[in-house]
Amino acid sequence: MISRVAENCFWLARYVERADNIARLLRVNRAFVLDVKLPPAQRWHPVIVVSGEQERFPTLYPEEAVNDGNAVQEYLTWDDRNPVSIRSSVDWARENARTIRETISLEMWEAINDLWHWMRDGSGRSEYASDRDGFYSELLFRTAALHGVTRDTMLHEEPTEFIRLGTLLERANGTARLVDVKHHMLETASAGLPDSVRLIVEAAHCGALLRSCSANEPYLKRVRRTPRHRRVVRFLVKEPALPRSVAYSLGRAAGCLERIRQRGSDDIGKRSATCLRQLRARLDNASFEDDFVPVHEELTHIVNSVAELCQVIHDDYFDPRLANGAA
Secondary structure: OOHHHHHHHHHHHHHHHHHHHHHHHHHHHHHHHHHOOOOHHHOOHHHHHHOOOOOOHHHHOOHHHHHOHHHHHHHHHOOOOOOOOHHHHHHHHHHHHHHOOOOOOHHHHHHHHHHHHHHHOOOHHHHHHHOHHHHHHHHHHHHHHHHHHHHHHOOOOHHHHHHHHHHHHHHHHHHHHHHHHHHHHHHHHHOOOOHHHHHHHHHHHHHHHHHHOOOHHHHHHHOOOOOOHHHHHHHHHHOOOOOOOHHHHHHHHHHHHHHHHHOOOOOOOHHHHHHHHHHHHHHHHOOOOOOOOOHHHHHHHHHHHHHHHHHHHHHHHHOHHHHOOOO
């Protein structure tokens, strides 16, 4: 498998997963700000932070726009100037798919192309204007369908492994970012509140966090205890059976890397495997229910380590010059 095709597969999946992550975040936050009374700064600004756009957004929008839900949703959904907006992600997913049209299945191409047309010149824009929640739900349905089509119509060989690897690493990054920002929000919002009020605020934040990761029912089935902040953080980070947890994503990513290495040379991918193994080892040793564990530091380490891992994967697999040891 040539490196260019592997990289296109990897980034195609990352862009699809990125669009999915942003849609989940916006849909849940819309409901959250309606249900819970929050200071303006805690309503939509955290969404900008989760998406990593806290520096670019103020350069494109007025200062007060950070507290404007419509402005934030427009920026994260439609703005072409935003590289992580849903539309930008869908555009780049389709472009990556187009360049490897001979590698992916016909059904996968049709699903991506249909999503692109729905966003660009189909009914997506009008649905966004008339039924915002319906728009985000439809987008999530389409990305989920795309995952299923990919799994069921492509040969489970190297291209599929790189697609899956991209999905899983983007998901691990997105979940860690989301949990980190919500953790900070809850600590800020509950500071100095009476216990009775603090528990209500905590329950609302925990519910929103679980729904963002489609984890409300899994949490209740597995933990069977009232959602509390540290329990929810631990569940979303360390639960090995939850499809959107950090631990699940990194564990499945390790399997993808192992299968990719089995099909190639033992010398290629050693750094990637080592980097991922070290990250998983640290995650295994972290206990997020312990009040003395610095949650923010651990989650920041996960986000930074996943970014580093993606760069190492690029060096190992996508840049033949580096893979061959050239200067």
